Amino acid sequence: MKAAWFARAVAAALVMSSACAATAVRAAELPTPAALGAQLGPRIGQAVTVAVLEPHLKHEGHMPEVRYVGYPADAVLTALFGPGWRSPGQELTFRALDGFMSRIPVERFAQHRAWLVHARADGRPFQVDNDQPGGKPVPLGPFYLVWDNRSSTALQAEGGMQWPYQVVSVDVGPSSTHALLPAGLAATYADAAALARTHCLSCHRIRGYGGDKMPLELDVMVRGYDRATWRRWLLEPASVRPGTAMPPLAEGLPAPERAAIAQRLYDYLQTLSALPAR
Ligand code: HEC
Known part of the structure; x- marks a missing residue:
């Protein structure tokens, strides 16, 4: 895991150093929740509590409501990349500790509200149960991207595929549709x-x-x-x-x-x- 982490950090550094190229991907390591709050400033840097139907805890067709604490994803992305991240045709890549990557077109953030959360509101461990027999609970931190799915049956049906957890960094760049x-x-x-x-x-x-x-x-x-x-x-x-x-x-x-x-x-x-x- 250490080696993979190091390789990613190097890759991110290389990407950053080529950021002046027109089609460059820009990468940002996420700071700690407290540092992120400070970076967002006094107005939006106050962590909010959000309630979602948790797709990773779906059991017999039912998703329990879980309340998390975090920051609005669009405010975080603007703080990391400036307002240009919203340009049509771009996509965001959320990278997890284990190399899992979620690619999400920026247009989705105009259609649905999302938050980058870092704790549960009820103070219980920031993790979800593992549905593998005998599996250990899955930690969600440092950051977990959640969507306002309570009023969207389409988001509920989609499940948790676009809910990356253990997120350590985000890239924005042109979509690789080609x-x-x-x-x-x-x-x-x-x-x-x-x-x-x-x-x-x-x-x-x-x-x-x-x-x-x-x-x-x-x-x-x-x-x-x-x-x-x-x-x-x-x-x-x-x-x-x-x-x-x-x-x-x-x-x-x-x-x-x-x-x-x-x-x-x-x-x-x-x-x-x-x-x-x-
Ligand atoms: C969360 C990660 C994950 C996702 C999402 C996922 N897979 Fe997999 N896939 C795996 C893993 C892990 C293996 C290796 C499984 C094994 O060997 O038991 C695998 C193996 C495979 C294999 C190779 C099986 C073989 O012959 O050895 C195919 C083909 C495959 N996946 C297709 C897909 C397709 C198509 C999708 C989308 C519908 C998909 N996977 C989504 C994790 C994933």
């Missing part, structure tokens, strides 16, 4: 690329774009699958490989919709894998 939709691929696959981004690319990659947690190239992996095996693996990974750390696809959605997403991803990745490499 990796997911290279020239030669029909634009009608844009929806499938977006599904891959939401459901798969925090852990896996497509053509080098995506997360570090399990950096398999999905457009290469898909070649080894027929349609039925693919669907089973995505919808019920534990039935194929008991104890696997791969989560089932979008568990909050109805079964036909989950199956449709799996099929759509299969068609998209097979088509992509038949294109010449970059």
